[in-house]
Amino acid sequence: LALYLAAGLLFQGQFLLRKNSWDAPGRKSLGLGLAVHLAGMILHLALSGQSPFTSMLVIISWLVVALVVASLLAERYVRVRHIGLLSTPLAFLGLLYPLLLPIRFEAADSLLVQYPFLGVHVVLTLLGHVGFALSFCAAVVYLIQHQALKKSRLNHYLPPLDTSAEAAFRFAGGGFSLFTLGLGM
Numbered sequence: 001l002a003l004y005l006a007a008g009l010l011f012q013g014q015f016l017l018r019k020n021s022w023d024a025p026g027r028k029s030l031g032l033g034l035a036v037h038l039a040g041m042i043l044h045l046a047l048s049g050q051s052p053f054t055s056m057l058v059i060i061s062w063l064v065v066a067l068v069v070a071s072l073l074a075e076r077y078v079r080v081r082h083i084g085l086l087s088t089p090l091a092f093l094g095l096l097y098p099l100l101l102p103i104r105f106e107a108a109d110s111l112l113v114q115y116p117f118l119g120v121h122v123v124l125t126l127l128g129h130v131g132f133a134l135s136f137c138a139a140v141v142y143l144i145q146h147q148a149l150k151k152s153r154l155n156h157y158l159p160p161l162d163t164s165a166e167a168a169f170r171f172a173g174g175g176f177s178l179f180t181l182g183l184g185m
Contacts, residue, residue: 003033008088057098064094066130080167086137124182131175138168
Protein backbone atom coordinates (compact mmCIF):
# COMPACT_ATOMS: atom_id res chain seq x y z
CA LEU A 1 0.00 0.00 0.00
CA ALA A 2 2.83 2.38 0.88
CA LEU A 3 4.70 1.62 -2.35
CA TYR A 4 1.56 2.29 -4.41
CA LEU A 5 1.13 5.57 -2.53
CA ALA A 6 4.75 6.53 -3.19
CA ALA A 7 4.41 5.69 -6.89
CA GLY A 8 1.18 7.65 -7.14
CA LEU A 9 2.69 10.70 -5.46
CA LEU A 10 5.78 10.54 -7.67
CA PHE A 11 3.68 10.26 -10.84
CA GLN A 12 1.39 13.10 -9.74
CA GLY A 13 4.37 15.24 -8.78
CA GLN A 14 6.02 14.51 -12.11
CA PHE A 15 2.90 15.66 -13.95
CA LEU A 16 2.00 18.68 -11.83
CA LEU A 17 5.48 19.96 -10.99
CA ARG A 18 7.04 18.92 -14.33
CA LYS A 19 9.79 16.90 -12.65
CA ASN A 20 10.79 14.40 -15.34
CA SER A 21 13.38 12.85 -13.04
CA TRP A 22 10.57 11.48 -10.85
CA ASP A 23 9.42 8.99 -13.50
CA ALA A 24 12.13 6.38 -12.84
CA PRO A 25 11.64 6.28 -9.03
CA GLY A 26 7.87 6.18 -9.57
CA ARG A 27 8.17 3.21 -11.92
CA LYS A 28 10.53 1.44 -9.52
CA SER A 29 8.14 2.02 -6.63
CA LEU A 30 5.21 0.77 -8.72
CA GLY A 31 7.14 -2.31 -9.85
CA LEU A 32 8.33 -3.08 -6.34
CA GLY A 33 4.84 -2.52 -4.96
CA LEU A 34 3.38 -4.88 -7.56
CA ALA A 35 6.05 -7.51 -6.83
CA VAL A 36 5.50 -7.33 -3.06
CA HIS A 37 1.73 -7.30 -3.50
CA LEU A 38 1.77 -10.28 -5.86
CA ALA A 39 4.16 -12.24 -3.64
CA GLY A 40 1.97 -11.55 -0.63
CA MET A 41 -1.16 -12.64 -2.48
CA ILE A 42 0.48 -15.88 -3.66
CA LEU A 43 1.77 -16.60 -0.14
CA HIS A 44 -1.67 -15.89 1.32
CA LEU A 45 -3.26 -18.22 -1.20
CA ALA A 46 -0.71 -20.99 -0.54
CA LEU A 47 -0.54 -20.74 3.26
CA SER A 48 -4.15 -20.01 4.15
CA GLY A 49 -5.62 -22.86 2.16
CA GLN A 50 -8.68 -20.70 1.54
CA SER A 51 -10.45 -19.79 -1.63
CA PRO A 52 -9.27 -16.54 -3.28
CA PHE A 53 -12.79 -15.16 -2.74
CA THR A 54 -13.04 -15.43 1.05
CA SER A 55 -12.79 -11.76 1.94
CA MET A 56 -13.33 -8.43 0.31
CA LEU A 57 -9.67 -7.52 0.87
CA VAL A 58 -8.48 -10.56 -1.10
CA ILE A 59 -10.94 -9.94 -3.93
CA ILE A 60 -10.05 -6.26 -4.20
CA SER A 61 -6.34 -7.11 -3.94
CA TRP A 62 -6.57 -9.37 -6.98
CA LEU A 63 -8.52 -6.63 -8.77
CA VAL A 64 -5.77 -4.12 -7.97
CA VAL A 65 -3.07 -6.52 -9.19
CA ALA A 66 -5.00 -6.97 -12.45
CA LEU A 67 -5.43 -3.19 -12.80
CA VAL A 68 -1.73 -2.45 -12.30
CA VAL A 69 -0.60 -5.25 -14.62
CA ALA A 70 -3.11 -4.21 -17.30
CA SER A 71 -2.07 -0.55 -17.07
CA LEU A 72 1.62 -1.47 -17.38
CA LEU A 73 0.84 -3.68 -20.38
CA ALA A 74 -1.25 -0.88 -21.90
CA GLU A 75 1.63 1.57 -21.54
CA ARG A 76 3.97 -0.87 -23.21
CA TYR A 77 1.86 -2.38 -25.99
CA VAL A 78 -1.02 0.05 -26.64
CA ARG A 79 1.36 2.99 -26.26
CA VAL A 80 -0.90 4.97 -23.94
CA ARG A 81 1.82 6.85 -22.15
CA HIS A 82 1.59 7.63 -18.46
CA ILE A 83 -1.66 5.78 -17.73
CA GLY A 84 0.00 4.93 -14.42
CA LEU A 85 -0.61 8.56 -13.50
CA LEU A 86 -4.25 7.60 -12.91
CA SER A 87 -4.16 3.84 -12.37
CA THR A 88 -1.67 4.01 -9.48
CA PRO A 89 -3.89 6.24 -7.28
CA LEU A 90 -6.82 3.95 -8.16
CA ALA A 91 -4.73 0.99 -6.98
CA PHE A 92 -3.88 2.76 -3.73
CA LEU A 93 -7.48 3.78 -3.04
CA GLY A 94 -8.71 0.34 -4.08
CA LEU A 95 -6.55 -1.28 -1.41
CA LEU A 96 -7.24 1.38 1.18
CA TYR A 97 -11.03 1.00 1.02
CA PRO A 98 -11.32 -2.65 2.16
CA LEU A 99 -8.70 -2.07 4.85
CA LEU A 100 -10.80 0.69 6.36
CA LEU A 101 -14.10 -1.18 5.98
CA PRO A 102 -13.39 -4.90 6.37
CA ILE A 103 -16.11 -7.18 5.06
CA ARG A 104 -15.84 -10.97 5.29
CA PHE A 105 -17.62 -13.66 3.33
CA GLU A 106 -17.86 -16.38 5.96
CA ALA A 107 -19.54 -19.03 3.79
CA ALA A 108 -17.62 -18.37 0.58
CA ASP A 109 -15.91 -21.77 0.50
CA SER A 110 -19.17 -23.67 0.80
CA LEU A 111 -20.78 -21.47 -1.85
CA LEU A 112 -17.95 -22.18 -4.28
CA VAL A 113 -18.32 -25.92 -3.69
CA GLN A 114 -22.07 -25.75 -4.31
CA TYR A 115 -21.81 -23.39 -7.30
CA PRO A 116 -18.44 -23.86 -9.06
CA PHE A 117 -19.19 -21.26 -11.74
CA LEU A 118 -19.44 -18.59 -9.05
CA GLY A 119 -15.64 -18.29 -9.06
CA VAL A 120 -15.63 -17.79 -12.84
CA HIS A 121 -18.40 -15.20 -12.43
CA VAL A 122 -16.39 -13.24 -9.87
CA VAL A 123 -13.17 -13.33 -11.93
CA LEU A 124 -14.88 -12.22 -15.14
CA THR A 125 -16.81 -9.40 -13.51
CA LEU A 126 -13.68 -8.17 -11.73
CA LEU A 127 -11.75 -8.20 -15.01
CA GLY A 128 -14.65 -6.22 -16.49
CA HIS A 129 -14.17 -3.66 -13.72
CA VAL A 130 -10.46 -3.49 -14.61
CA GLY A 131 -11.42 -2.69 -18.21
CA PHE A 132 -13.77 0.03 -17.02
CA ALA A 133 -11.10 1.50 -14.71
CA LEU A 134 -8.55 1.60 -17.54
CA SER A 135 -11.16 3.14 -19.83
CA PHE A 136 -11.75 5.81 -17.20
CA CYS A 137 -8.00 6.52 -17.02
CA ALA A 138 -7.68 6.79 -20.80
CA ALA A 139 -10.76 9.04 -20.99
CA VAL A 140 -9.34 11.40 -18.36
CA VAL A 141 -6.06 11.54 -20.30
CA TYR A 142 -8.08 12.35 -23.43
CA LEU A 143 -9.96 15.17 -21.69
CA ILE A 144 -6.79 16.70 -20.28
CA GLN A 145 -5.08 16.62 -23.67
CA HIS A 146 -8.22 18.00 -25.38
CA GLN A 147 -8.34 20.96 -22.98
CA ALA A 148 -4.64 21.60 -23.55
CA LEU A 149 -5.18 21.63 -27.31
CA LYS A 150 -8.09 24.06 -26.97
CA LYS A 151 -5.70 26.44 -25.22
CA SER A 152 -3.09 25.85 -27.97
CA ARG A 153 -0.73 24.20 -25.50
CA LEU A 154 -0.01 20.68 -26.68
CA ASN A 155 1.01 18.51 -23.76
CA HIS A 156 3.90 16.35 -24.98
CA TYR A 157 3.77 14.37 -21.75
CA LEU A 158 0.41 12.78 -22.66
CA PRO A 159 -0.41 10.61 -25.69
CA PRO A 160 -2.15 12.02 -28.79
CA LEU A 161 -5.93 12.39 -28.74
CA ASP A 162 -6.59 9.55 -31.17
CA THR A 163 -4.47 7.12 -29.14
CA SER A 164 -6.28 8.03 -25.91
CA ALA A 165 -9.68 7.83 -27.58
CA GLU A 166 -8.90 4.44 -29.14
CA ALA A 167 -7.59 3.11 -25.82
CA ALA A 168 -10.68 4.33 -23.94
CA PHE A 169 -12.93 2.73 -26.55
CA ARG A 170 -11.11 -0.62 -26.52
CA PHE A 171 -10.83 -0.79 -22.72
CA ALA A 172 -14.53 0.06 -22.35
CA GLY A 173 -15.47 -2.54 -24.95
CA GLY A 174 -13.31 -5.20 -23.33
CA GLY A 175 -14.57 -4.32 -19.87
CA PHE A 176 -18.18 -4.44 -21.02
CA SER A 177 -17.67 -7.79 -22.74
CA LEU A 178 -16.00 -9.39 -19.71
CA PHE A 179 -18.51 -7.87 -17.30
CA THR A 180 -21.43 -9.11 -19.40
CA LEU A 181 -19.91 -12.60 -19.61
CA GLY A 182 -19.44 -12.56 -15.85
CA LEU A 183 -23.04 -11.53 -15.27
CA GLY A 184 -24.15 -14.30 -17.60
CA MET A 185 -22.42 -16.85 -15.41
